[in-house]
Amino acid sequence: MCSRTSRNSRTGRPRSIEADTAILEATRAALVDLGWSKLTMGDVAGRAGVAKTTLYRRWANKNELVVDAVAVLFDELELPDLGSLRADIEHVVLQFAALLERPETKTALMAVVAESTRDAPLRERIRASIVDRQKRLVLDGRRRAQQRGELPSDRDPTTVEATDDLIFDVIAGAVVHRALVSAEPVDGQWVARLSALLVGGLGAVATLGE
Amino acid sequence: MCSRTSRNSRTGRPRSIEADTAILEATRAALVDLGWSKLTMGDVAGRAGVAKTTLYRRWANKNELVVDAVAVLFDELELPDLGSLRADIEHVVLQFAALLERPETKTALMAVVAESTRDAPLRERIRASIVDRQKRLVLDGRRRAQQRGELPSDRDPTTVEATDDLIFDVIAGAVVHRALVSAEPVDGQWVARLSALLVGGLGAVATLGE
DNA sequence: AGCCTTTCGCTACAGGTCGTAGCGTAACTC
DNA sequence: GAGTTACGCTACGACCTGTAGCGAAAGGCT
Structure with missing residues (x-):
């Protein structure tokens, strides 16, 4: 560790x-x-x-120390089965957002990722102790949605993996961008719109008013 | 400036x-x-x-200098009308990704955003010279899609603004996360999946194979 | 032309951080 | 007890920051 x-x-x-x-x-x-x-x-x-x-x-330097210090906070992330894909998404997004709102992670996460663009060992350390830990939630969520019949079952395994990667980048990226770049709150309303967009696409979220 | x-x-x-x-x-x-x-x-x-x-x-410090140095690169971003919402999305995403692949922006963008979490003037500088410049593309893209009939027209103005904010965070966040956190290439295949997800939702992207 | 104002390059500097070396001591294994 | 490793402490060179002071340069104004 x-x-x-x-x-x-x-x-x-x-x-x-x-x-x-x-x-x-x-x-x-x-x-x-x-x-x-x-x-x-x-x-x-x-x-x-x-x-x-x-x-x-x-620790060799500040970067690796901070990664380890922040990584343990990501242990809290869980994915209880709430009965529907949308409910699962909204719950995990709110959890993730709460983590990003904490001042420790807020200031540290982007910084270490920035450093990792020129430091392969650090990138690997981040991936192993932070990123993969979040990614598991996506895999679990998809599997459950398939069992419920909310999503079609698997066909090509490589397609499945690519889709999981995509969903992960979209969800995590959107939350990070909202919280740190746009610096706007990730509240229930925003999360509802996000999950509507993910499940139904742009057309669905545009008519969400009624 | x-x-x-x-x-x-x-x-x-x-x-x-x-x-x-x-x-x-x-x-x-x-x-x-x-x-x-x-x-x-x-x-x-x-x-x-x-x-x-x-x-x-x-310049008062390194942060503000780097923001200005990188900001001019974002002038290149354009949104030519390619005839469909999906084509517009894919084109602008590829442009944005190409910008993020450059070593200057790759190492600088996340770093200054990280600093901006504790520096309100810096955050405002980033917003004015980088973020807003990208956001305009989302507004233009939505307007065109509405004119084409690909998206329903506006109702509640506050809903419209919230939706624009959401789309911007989703697209920009997903590309940044893919390029810098997952450290995987943003190629045509990935972009195609992303636009399919945005337009049609999770169900659409899962059946993208055939 | 001469005066005023501001920027320029240069040097020097105090303050702080990094990362390491060396030392004597503490803790644990066999 | 002997061997091995971690610990706290001090000191240190190297580096970066951000500022101050200087004389010279480059404009505007009368």
Whole structure:
């Protein structure tokens, strides 16, 4: 989860687990207080009651530390079966939006993604600990909708995968763009429009008034 | 466009226009070579053949400089009438994706958006010089589709505005997420699926195979 | 022409951050 | 106890930020 140099050796003094959690907690607190750009390794070390060198023994740089600190928040995401595709979509979107509204994730997520465009290991770390965790929700939602008969069953497996990827990018991208770029609230009304668009297309959402 | 302290006084030595363009060009070059995080004001000044103090006289910090440097690239976006809603969507999405594939924008866009979550003036600058420029394309596209009869005409004006906002967030968000988060190519096949989803909904895209 | 105003390039600087090295000590295994 | 690894601490060079002060350049105005 954390260190890249964890050469799980059975000898020597073991790494403090408490230090791990304290550092990640301190990182989130620093994100809230200072934001991404003004967060420094020294500050996090001070908050966590840990030497700065200890941070560098576990994380190579600020980016990887912040990814791990934020990633655990995505564990909360769940997809209870609410009985219909639209209800499932709206619920998970609201959950995701609530996560994005938190000041820790708000300032950190885009920053690390920006860094990942020039840092392949960081991109992989984000994918494994954040993106894939969200993507599972799409797979589950589609499977349920097919079982209910709301969506046609699978044909070509490659088509299915491409469609899942598309839906994921559309939903996650729309929420992120709404929350961080447009900087408008992701409320029930907006989510209702989004799910109407996804299920019925542009024609459906345009006549949503009546 | 650039300086916040441009007290357009008619007296004194005028600011060099060439310096402006040289600085913005140097900024884009530095973004390509170094990426967002390693770009420094001193480096840009050196590339532009300009003193570092000249940069600070025109832009308060790195964020605002990069926004202006990248914003001009979004002037290229156009929306020729291709005869159908789907064709219009696919064309503008491919254009937008090509812009995001460029290394300058790839590394800079997400970074400045991340900064803007804690910097209201920067957010406004981004909105005015980048976001609104894209949004106009959505308005034009919808108007044309209505004239063609592909979409129902307007009823409640507030509903119309909310729908435009939604469509914009969905399209722009999906492309950004695909290109930067999923890090997968935005090619003709993906765009075709996206436009099918937008026009016909989830059911339509699932049966796109035949 | 001469004066005034503003920008320019240059140098220097204080303040802060990064990431590492070296040290003595603490904790755990065999 | 011996060996091994993590820890806290201090110090450090390298780098970037953003500002200040200087003399010179480039315009407008009378």
